[in-house]
Amino acid sequence: MNKRNLLACVALAASAMLSSAHAEDAYPSRPIKLVVGVAPGATTDAAARLVAEVLSKNLGTTIVDNQPGANGTIAARNVARAKPDGYTLLAFYSDQMQVAPLVYKNAYDPLEDFAFITTTVRSGGFILAVPESSPAKTFAEFIDYAKSGKKQMNYGTYGVGSSVQLGFEIFNERYGTKMLHIPYKGGGPSYQAAVAGEVDIVAGTSFIELLKANRLRPLAIGGSQHSPEFPNIPTLAGQGFGELVFGPVFYGVAAPRGTPPEIIEKVRAAVAKGAQNPEFAARLKPIAHDPFIVGPAETAALVRKGLDTYRPVVQKLKISLDN
Structure with missing residues (x-):
């Protein structure tokens, strides 16, 4: 490679890096799609729509996309395969991350396929x-x-x-x-x-x-x-039961693995800001839920704990479902 070609390659690489950085700084420049794995009207859907309102107010226009079926695995799998640019996010619920991947064939690996952003809401115990x-x-x-x-x-x-x-x-x-x-x-x-x-x-x-x-x-x-x-x-x-057995259902937001950390932080901060508004808790009261905000690492730890709790039970029962 001659000197002229080398300089051209360096310039192209620098331009790509600057373009990528600019895209992250400008995020979001178009509507965000928040995918939820249940039909409209369910409690999970209500929680997701509240989060979409918060994101629309504090970050950018966010649209809920309902993709029900197979205990949320269809929606989660579609998000896991989406481009990791912050424009396709998953409004997940705990079963979707702690149980469904264990019982459905060819589902997804929650800890490998997603970048967890935050939890949002939780119910009381069952x-x-x-x-x-x-x-x-x-x-x-x-x-x-x-x-x-x-x-x-x-x-x-x-x-x-x-x-x-x-x-x-x-x-x-x-x-x-x-x-x-x-x-x-x-x-x-x-x-x-x-x-x-x-x-x-x-x-x-x-x-x-x-x-x-x-x-x-x-x-x-x-x-x-x-x-x-x-x-x-x-x-x-x-x-003497563990906290997870019939424990509170929690909800959260995740992105495809590989989503830039700067985008993860923007979404997390927008949700956290919205959850501080007393109206957020007031809107949850009719469905007997409360705000519940922890960051990416804590969210991943909750998911891991659930997988560790339920995996031996699923293996013992030999549950294996098609999705």
Whole structure:
């Protein structure tokens, strides 16, 4: 290579670097697409739309793109394959990162395929509830009843391969019970099945009205925080379970791996700024959620902890689903 060609190559490389730096400085120069793996109207969708509003106000126009199916794996896989330029982001929920990659074939590796940006929102712990007709009035009584063998016990969930199913299987292993799994097409149908006495126990965060109407009876709550509505029911953490078993669902934002750190920081800062506004928390109150903001490293650590908790359960149950 002669001197003239060498200088031309150096100039081109420098120009490319300056162009890239300018693009990152100018970000965003066009609308951002925030992909969410559920249909419009779900709690996850509501949380994602609130985050989109925050990003639109504090960073740049952000549009929600619903891509439901296969417990969020379709949406997550599409984002993982997108160009890492900050214009395609994922509004994820904890099952999507901690459970779905373990149970769906050819899904994705959350810790390798994504650059985590921040968490955004979290729910309270899952409440374990039984039909009003159940002989169990307390968590301890339910355990004794389930272990007694007087009947074949079962539990209802919103689908195969969910964190709720895995939580009940951890319950089975801990107490030596043999409750059977009855999957339904969504949380609502499983709760109604419990009301009708078709299943012996369910776990959820969105049946408070059924509890207040005495159509279901609360026995315990996941995690370590007591329920504001039912402060006398025990926490599962207090019963020796880990924080993740029926613990709070958390939501967050991730980008494709390789997204420039400068863009990651701009998105993180915009979300953090929006979450400080009292209106953010007020908008979450009707869906019983709260602001929850931690940075990239802490978000990745939460995902890793979930994968480590659920992996042995998935392997034991040999759950493998097509997506």
